[in-house]
Amino acid sequence: MKSAVETLNPTRVRLTVEVPFEELKDSLDAAYKKINQQVTVPGFRKGKIPARVIDQRFGRGAVLEEAVNDALPKLYQSAVEEGELNPLGQPEVDITELKDNELLAFTAEVDIRPEIEIPDYSGIEVEVDAAEVADEDVDKAVEQLRERFASTSVVERAAAEGDVVKVDLEAKVDGEVLEDGVAQGVDYTIGSGELLDGIDDAVTGLEAGGTATFTSELKGGSAAGQEAEVTVTVETVSARELPELDDEFAQMASEFDTLEEMREDSRKRLAEQKKYDQATQAQEKVLDALLELIEVPVPEKLLQDEVETRKHNLVNHQLGQLGLDLASYLKMQDKTEEDFEAELKEQAEKGIRTQFVLDELVNKEKLNVSQEELTEHLMRRAQSSGMSPDQFAQAVVEGGQVPMLVGEVARGKALATVVESATVKDTNGEVVDLDDEDESENAESDETSTESADAEAETKDEAKDEAKKEDA
Template identity: 85%
Template sequence: MKSAVETLNPTRVRLTVEVPFEELKDSLDAAYKKINQQVTVKGFRKGKIPARVIDQRFGRGAVLEEAVNDALPKFYTEAVNEAEVNPLGQPEVDITELKDGELLAFTAEVDVRPTIEIPDYSGIEVEVDAIEVTDEDVEKSVEQLRERFASTNPVERAAAEGDVVTIDLQAKVDGEVLPDGVADGVSYTIGSGELLDGIDAAVTGLEAGGEATFTSELKGGSAAGKEAEVTVKVTAVAARELPELDDEFAQMASEFDTLDELKADSRKRLENMKQFDQATQAQERVLEKFLEIAEIPVPEKLLEDEINTRKHNLEHHQLGQMGLTLEKYLEFQGKTVEEFEAETKEQAVKGIKTQFLLDELVSQEKLNVDQEELTEHLMRRAASSGMSPDQFAQAVVQGGQVPMLVGEVARGKALAVVVEAAKVVDTNGNEVDLSDEDEEQATETVEAVTGEAEVAEDK
C-alpha cells in the first residue's frame, strides 16, 4: 500500500491511498462468503456456491463493492498511522479508481488536531476578588440556620407575610382544569417566592376557609409558560416562631456550646467558601488569558458538531426535564434566537480551544493520571450524576469512557500548572498563593468550559 498526505488547512488533511489488488484478497474471500450465506442458487447448497457462479448471477461489481467496503477502514487506519496525523471524527472517502485485478485507489479528507505551540504562560497576571467576610455575612448565615429551626403554631387570624399557610390549588387554562393542575394540602410560606407569581397577594389577608382567584404564568407541568386562572383556598394558617439567638440555640443547632463559638465557625466556613470561589475565579481568568495568547485554529466540522451537541443537550436534557421549550427558555432569558446562536457558538469555540490547548500541555509536560486521582474524579462525577460509584464506574467501563475521564483529570492538572505559574492578586493588591489548591477543582473549572461533549478522535 502507498499513501501520501496533503495539508488542506491547519485543521484538515487529504490522504491519497493506492492499494495493490492482491491486498484485497481477504476482503474478497469474506465478500464471497457473505454473499453465499445470503443468496440461493438452484443446484447448489446454501453456502457452497462457487465464486464464478456468484459473479455470473449477481455480478462481479457487487462482490467488489462488498470487499471494498470491508477493506477501506483497515487501509484508512494504516494510512493515518503512516502519516502520523490525529484525525477528528469520520473521514469523507472518495474511491478514485478501482481496477479489477489491478488497483484500488481512494482519497480520505478528515479534520485533524491542529499543531499548537504552547505560549509562555509564566507572565500571565489576573486579579480576583479579595476574601472578605463581614459581620453582616456571619449574621445572615446564623439567621439562615435559625430559620431552619423555626416552629409553627396554628393561629385563628388572617394570614400575613412570614406565615405558613396550608392551601388547596386548582389551575385552569381556557376554562379547563388541567390534569396536573390540582394540588391539595400544600404548605407554603408567604413571601418565600417558591410557588406561583401572584400567590402572596392572593393569600395575604385570608383566614382558614378563605378563597381567592388570580392569574399567573405556569412555571412547569403540561401547560408550562401558559397563563392560568388559579383558585387558592386557605385551609390553615400558622405563625412561625424563631428560637432566641443564645447559647441554648447554639447547643440545639450545632455541636457548639456558645453562640460565639457558632458564629466563629460560621465565619470560618464562609471564609473557606469564599476561598474556593476565589480559586475558581482565578482558574477561569487564567484560562481566559491562556487562550488569548495561544493561536488555536478550530475545525469547521468539529465546531458544527459541538454546537449541535450543546443545543441537543440543552433542549432534550436540561430544558426537557423542566418541561420547557427552547422558545420559552429564550423568552425567560430575554434573548433572541440570534443571540442564543452566537452565544452557543462562542461557548463551543472556547470549549474546543480549551481541550486542544490543555491536551497539548498535558503532552508537553508529560502529565500522568494515577489510579487514586482517577478514582477521586470518578467518585465526584458519580455523586453529581446521582449514581452510586459502582453504578457509575460500570457505566463508564461499558461505554468505553475511561479515556474520557482520564482526559478530564489530565486537563485539570494542566490548568493547575498554568495557574501556579501565573501571578494572581486580589482587589486589595495582595498576591494570592494557589499552589496548594486541589487539582480536582481545576478539573471542574475545565469541565464547565468544555461542556459534556468530548473532541472525538477516530482512526
C-alpha cells in the first residue's frame, strides 16, 4: 500500500492511498463468505456456493463493493499511522479508482489536531481578588442564617413587604383561563421577586380574602412570553419573626454556645471559601493568559459540531428542566438569536483551544494519571451526577468513557502545572500561595466541557427565578 499526505490547511489533510489488489484478498474472501450466508442458490447448500456462481448470479460488482467496505477502515487506519496523524472525527472518503484484479485507490479528507508550540509560560502574572473577610461579610452570613430560622404567624391585617402571603393565582390570555394558568395555596414572601412581575404591588395592602388583578408577562408554560391578566386572591397574611441575635440563637442554629463563637466560625468558613474562589479565579486568569500566548487554529467542522452540542444541551436539558424554551430565555437575557449564536461560538472555540493546549502540555510535561487520581476524579464526578460511585463507574466503562476521564484528570494536572509556575498576586499586591488541593479540585474542569458547564450554570442562575413563575 502506498499513501501520501497533503496538508490542506493547519487543521485538515487529504490522504491519497493506492492499494494493490492482492492486499484485498482477505476482504474479498470475507465478502464471498458474507454473501454466501445471505443468499440461496438452487442446487447449492447455504454457505457452499462457489465464488464463480456468486459472480454470475449476483455480479462481481456486489462482491467488490462488500470487500471495499470491509477493507477501507483498516486501510485508512494504516495510512493514518503511516502519516503519524492525529485525526479528529470521521474522514470524508472518495474512491477514485477501482480496477478489478489490479488496483484500489481512494482519498480521505479529515480534520487533524493542529501542531502547537508551547512557549515559556513561567512569566505569566495575574491579579486576583484579595481573600479578605470584612465584618460586613460576617454580618451578612449570620443574617442569612437568621432568616432560615425565622418563624411565621398569621396576622389579621393588611399585607406589607416582608410578609408571607398564601395566594391563589389565575392567569388569562385574551380573556381565556390558561389550562396551566391556575395555582392555589402558593406561599410568597412580598418583595422577594420570586413570582410574577407586578405581584408585589398587587398584594401589598390586601387583607385575607382580598383580590387584585394585574398584568404581567408570563415567563414559562404554554403562553410563555405573552401578556396575561392575572387575578390574585390572598388566603392568609403571615408576619415573619426573626430570632434575637444572642447566645440562645447560636445554640439553636449551630454547634456553638455563644454568638461570638458562631461569628468566628462564619468568618473562618468565609475565609476558606474566598481562598477557594481565589484559586478558581487564578486558574481562569492563568488559562486565559496562556491561551493569549499561543496561536491555536480550530477545525471548522469540529467547531460547528461543538456549537450544536452545546446548543442542544442548553435547550433540551438546562432550559427544558426549568420549563423554558430558547425564545423565552433570549427574551429574558435581552439577546437576539444572533448574539446568542455568536457567544456560543466564542465559548465553544475557547473550549476547543483549551483542550488542544492542555493536551499538548500533558505531552510536553510527560504527565501521567495514577489509578488513585482517576478514582478520586471518578468519585467527584459520581457525586455531581447524583449516582453512586459504583453506578457511575459501570456507566463509564460500558460507555467506553474511561479515556475521557483520564484526559480530564491529565488536563487538570497540566493546568495546575502552569498555575504553579505563574505569579499570582491579589489586589493588595501580595503574592498568593495557592495550595495544591484547591488547584487539583478546580483544574479538572478546565477542558472542552468547562465552557459549556460555565454557561449552563449561568443559565440556571439567571433562569431560576423565572422558573418559579410557571405555576401562574
